[in-house]
Amino acid sequence: METNTLCNRHIGPDESDVKKMLEKIGVHSLDELINQVIPADIRLKEPIELPEPLTEYAYGKHMAELAAKNKLYATYIGMGWYNTITPAVIQRNVFENPVWYTSYTPYQAEISQGRLEALMNFQTAVCDLTGMPLANSSLLDEATAAAEAVTMMHGLRPRDQQKNNANVVLVDEKIFPQTLAVMQTRALPQGIELRVGQYTSFEFTPDVFACVIQYPNADGSVEDYRELTAQAHAANCKVAVAADILSLALLTPPGEWDADVVFGSTQRLGVPLFYGGPSAAYFATRDEYKRNVPGRIIGWSKDKYGKPCFRMALQTREQHIKREKATSNICTAQALLATMAGFYTVYHGEEGIKSIARKIHATTVFLDKALQALGYNQFNKAYFDTLRIALPQEVSTQHLQSVALSKEVNLRYFDNGDVGVSIDETTDVCALKTLISVFAIAANRTSESIQPVSEACVIPDTLQRKSSFLMHPVFRSYHTETEMMRYIKRLDRKDISLAHSMISLGSCTMKLNAASEMLPLSRPEFGGMHPLVPADQAQGYLEMIQNLGQYLQRITGFAGVSFQPNSGAAGEYTGLMVIRSFLTSIGQGHRDKVLIPASAHGTNPASAVQAGFNVVICACDEQGNVDMGDLRNKAEANRNELAALMITYPSTHGIFETSIREICELIHSCGAQVYMDGANMNAQVGLTNPGFIGADVCHLNLHKTFCIPHGGGGPGAGPICVAAHLVPFLPSHPHFADNSTANVLHEADDVHAGVNDLPLHTVAASPYGSAGILPVTYGYIRMMGAAGLTAATRDAILNANYLAACLRDTYGIVYRGATGFVGHEMILECRNIHQETGITENDMAKRLMDYGYHAPTLSFPVHGTLMIEPTESESLAELDNFVEVMLSIWQEIEEVKNGTASKEDNVLINAPHPEYEAVADNWEHSYVRQKAVYPTESVRNNKFWINVARVDNTLGDRKLLPTLYGVSQL
Numbered sequence: 001m002e003t004n005t006l007c008n009r010h011i012g013p014d015e016s017d018v019k020k021m022l023e024k025i026g027v028h029s030l031d032e033l034i035n036q037v038i039p040a041d042i043r044l045k046e047p048i049e050l051p052e053p054l055t056e057y058a059y060g061k062h063m064a065e066l067a068a069k070n071k072l073y074a075t076y077i078g079m080g081w082y083n084t085i086t087p088a089v090i091q092r093n094v095f096e097n098p099v100w101y102t103s104y105t106p107y108q109a110e111i112s113q114g115r116l117e118a119l120m121n122f123q124t125a126v127c128d129l130t131g132m133p134l135a136n137s138s139l140l141d142e143a144t145a146a147a148e149a150v151t152m153m154h155g156l157r158p159r160d161q162q163k164n165n166a167n168v169v170l171v172d173e174k175i176f177p178q179t180l181a182v183m184q185t186r187a188l189p190q191g192i193e194l195r196v197g198q199y200t201s202f203e204f205t206p207d208v209f210a211c212v213i214q215y216p217n218a219d220g221s222v223e224d225y226r227e228l229t230a231q232a233h234a235a236n237c238k239v240a241v242a243a244d245i246l247s248l249a250l251l252t253p254p255g256e257w258d259a260d261v262v263f264g265s266t267q268r269l270g271v272p273l274f275y276g277g278p279s280a281a282y283f284a285t286r287d288e289y290k291r292n293v294p295g296r297i298i299g300w301s302k303d304k305y306g307k308p309c310f311r312m313a314l315q316t317r318e319q320h321i322k323r324e325k326a327t328s329n330i331c332t333a334q335a336l337l338a339t340m341a342g343f344y345t346v347y348h349g350e351e352g353i354k355s356i357a358r359k360i361h362a363t364t365v366f367l368d369k370a371l372q373a374l375g376y377n378q379f380n381k382a383y384f385d386t387l388r389i390a391l392p393q394e395v396s397t398q399h400l401q402s403v404a405l406s407k408e409v410n411l412r413y414f415d416n417g418d419v420g421v422s423i424d425e426t427t428d429v430c431a432l433k434t435l436i437s438v439f440a441i442a443a444n445r446t447s448e449s450i451q452p453v454s455e456a457c458v459i460p461d462t463l464q465r466k467s468s469f470l471m472h473p474v475f476r477s478y479h480t481e482t483e484m485m486r487y488i489k490r491l492d493r494k495d496i497s498l499a500h501s502m503i504s505l506g507s508c509t510m511k512l513n514a515a516s517e518m519l520p521l522s523r524p525e526f527g528g529m530h531p532l533v534p535a536d537q538a539q540g541y542l543e544m545i546q547n548l549g550q551y552l553q554r555i556t557g558f559a560g561v562s563f564q565p566n567s568g569a570a571g572e573y574t575g576l577m578v579i580r581s582f583l584t585s586i587g588q589g590h591r592d593k594v595l596i597p598a599s600a601h602g603t604n605p606a607s608a609v610q611a612g613f614n615v616v617i618c619a620c621d622e623q624g625n626v627d628m629g630d631l632r633n634k635a636e637a638n639r640n641e642l643a644a645l646m647i648t649y650p651s652t653h654g655i656f657e658t659s660i661r662e663i664c665e666l667i668h669s670c671g672a673q674v675y676m677d678g679a680n681m682n683a684q685v686g687l688t689n690p691g692f693i694g695a696d697v698c699h700l701n702l703h704k705t706f707c708i709p710h711g712g713g714g715p716g717a718g719p720i721c722v723a724a725h726l727v728p729f730l731p732s733h734p735h736f737a738d739n740s741t742a743n744v745l746h747e748a749d750d751v752h753a754g755v756n757d758l759p760l761h762t763v764a765a766s767p768y769g770s771a772g773i774l775p776v777t778y779g780y781i782r783m784m785g786a787a788g789l790t791a792a793t794r795d796a797i798l799n800a801n802y803l804a805a806c807l808r809d810t811y812g813i814v815y816r817g818a819t820g821f822v823g824h825e826m827i828l829e830c831r832n833i834h835q836e837t838g839i840t841e842n843d844m845a846k847r848l849m850d851y852g853y854h855a856p857t858l859s860f861p862v863h864g865t866l867m868i869e870p871t872e873s874e875s876l877a878e879l880d881n882f883v884e885v886m887l888s889i890w891q892e893i894e895e896v897k898n899g900t901a902s903k904e905d906n907v908l909i910n911a912p913h914p915e916y917e918a919v920a921d922n923w924e925h926s927y928v929r930q931k932a933v934y935p936t937e938s939v940r941n942n943k944f945w946i947n948v949a950r951v952d953n954t955l956g957d958r959k960l961l962p963t964l965y966g967v968s969q970l
Helices: 006-010 015-025 030-037 056-068 088-095 113-130 142-155 159-163 177-190 226-234 319-325 335-373 397-406 429-442 481-492 515-522 539-556 568-585 604-610 628-637 660-669 678-683 724-729 771-807 831-837 841-850 876-897 929-933 937-941 953-958 964-969
Strands: 168-172 193-197 208-215 238-243 261-265 281-285 297-302 308-313 386-390 419-422 560-562 593-597 614-618 642-648 673-677 697-699 720-722 744-746 826-829 865-868
Touching: 006 056, 006 771, 015 030, 015 771, 015 876, 030 771, 056 515, 056 539, 056 771, 088 335, 088 481, 088 515, 113 281, 113 297, 113 308, 113 335, 113 481, 113 964, 142 168, 142 177, 142 208, 142 238, 142 261, 142 281, 168 177, 177 193, 177 568, 177 604, 208 226, 226 238, 297 953, 297 964, 308 953, 335 386, 335 429, 335 481, 397 429, 515 771, 539 560, 539 720, 539 771, 560 724, 568 604, 568 642, 568 673, 568 678, 568 697, 568 720, 568 724, 593 604, 593 628, 604 614, 604 642, 614 628, 628 660, 642 660, 660 673, 673 678, 678 697, 678 771, 720 724, 771 826, 771 876, 831 841, 831 876, 841 865, 841 876, 876 937
Parallel strands: 168 193, 168 208, 208 238, 238 261, 593 614, 593 642, 642 673, 673 697
Antiparallel strands: 261 281, 297 308, 386 419, 560 720, 560 744, 697 720, 826 865
16 A cells, blocks of 8 residues: 555554554454454445545545535625634634644543633623623534524423423524524424414413524514513513624624523634534523533633633533433534634624624625615615615516626525525625626616725614623734734643544544545635535535445445534434434334433433433443343333334443344334444444444444544534435425435435425534535545555554553453453443542543543543543554553552552642642642653653643532633632
């Protein structure tokens, strides 16, 4: 194989390394190891059928060819997506910087202070702009944020409404269609009714618990909702507002007219369009709802020495902890995109944001007047950036559209013949001139020469913002590129990422995000594409998506795929909704039970509840396998109500269960479906697959198996693949007027028969979900090829078993497969250590930071343990260094155990040791500084200095302070 293929760059161990590792493991060949790990009856007989791998250079040329097939027209469609200008200092130093895009979710606060501060900037900006006291650190997109708002308000119903089963939400008809579609999908299994109508005629009857409105609305009109809000509150109903975040620089924020929830997208705060995603949604609400807010919240706390610091607050709300009792299944935030949006507000500040908003509004006012002079009528009396235009009788929509396309202009076309125009940050005088000429030519008139746009405003004084925002010094200090660059660098130095060392998290698969895979994301042909442009303008995107869909089908052994779910948890939910629709279509809609083994991925129970199912947990035996007796008993006891089994394979316990086919057959014999969680698909690719094993549907975490960047907690993508009988039930999108599943990809055309007659569901705002990051997965597959993907799987299993062999005689491995080997991950036994020494798995996790490593997965799925997954990307040298570190920590534990080190004052319980403590004049520990901060020579050669000591979690939860201003209240 050529040296410039990705396979040689992606996989860590070389041939000589493999021999050493196999000797340590105790097998003669890699084939022998794989045969021991994966049951023979589920091994594929033939290799995956994929194109020959491309070199990195050839892939770059290929993506340039695809990019050339995308046509970037001046697009004024709007509808929640707008062109924006990403400051170059943010693109180069954040979006294209592996320190930011390869970091993990900031559960370990001490080595995540940079990201946490960046996300706190985001939360503060959202709170300031919306006028609300509390915001989370982002959600998936505006439409799913709307659905989360409905779910939260439903859960917050007062007792009388719960007693009377108030289940109605009033929704204004002028809401974006994709937002309404996702709300409808989510409301259905939760027993919530949406009543859509004009907000002016809302009736707050006893069965209504909330209303949802848009500001400005989908036509672009800025409405005064204060009277409506007062009426709703008088009826004990809550008000949720979908608000354009940039418009709130000029409009009275909803928090100032007493809204209960404000949500929307921050895409236009410097995040490229990416053909619909990824971008960060925001969600803001009242302080009293803090324990009900979906997603993650960053808050202030202090470290053990009293230094202010950041942490993820209220982590016990997380869906993998609360499982079926969780209020949401949200797993992925859009942390990288929220970080970019937060930095955008830091870079521009209040005056910069106001200036951008004023320019957009003034340009829209100018356009309005110019079109009136040409004989066009505009409906909106008050607006921010969007006009809804009625055409003169002599101008047909078809003719206007033809003229617009000839000028490479995209407009929004309403069903009744009206035309929509949304102005954005990139609309300059030249673009405006072209835009006006389109309407002039269509009306057979001559447009006047365009003068510089002057300051103008049509927003009524009563709806204009009077309050200040972004008043914290961070938003007023970094407005030159030099200062901004240095601020970003100061933050990234506080974070551990894959740029520093291996992140050995089990079940989260922190593998290489290759630079060659990432490069196409910076191309404007991919970043600048609106998701609702005509298909002939997006041929490069669509060709890539079509090809990628076919590859994923072949990899999973399934017949169809949808890219719409934009996180793994969203994929779980979508797969279950597909099963729900299928069962309904065959007269089995009464089936409402889902069996979930205790070894399944943590989000499964929460997703099942979100999809309207009741969860039945199955036990595992002492070896970590599904307890077949318990499974049979519960499957039989629920036979007539059983809808599905959700199973993770290999399991979260890190083993390939030999009974997996028997399990699938048992579930099918009950008339139910098998959902295979794809969290651990990186241990299957090329060796087995869900379709061959016997499952009906799976989702794929593209940030795990298929290399998209984790980004500190997102972007995520969770496409689902399904068997042929489920293809007709894959999600659709309201943008496709014929309700066809244009976003569904499948190998066989006949699979689609009759699909338009079936109820379909929308699960994300964009037709293809987070399409902008699909080039990463596409590149991984194209450059690895079938043999490379299979080699990656084999090496992932090799690396895990090597670590298990190195650590089994000290820590011990909790679960092993039937032949004594682990899969691609393992669980280290730490419970005995706690019993003997008082040292906890948390102490070990914190001590690893002193050695320059991120902690493994802590106390999941087994309390009191550490779960490790090295991935195939790590070299033998890195694995050996990690082993050296773990054995050094073992020796430190032994010192406590035998009394050499104090139980009350040792390097483990005091870890991590921050830089400011290490250089302080006073050192009051019973051990020397060198032992604390330079425990091995490798640490001295590559020291990661920690910014804060161990964080006080209790303080941060007891007193939630979710904005920058909160530090004064600590």
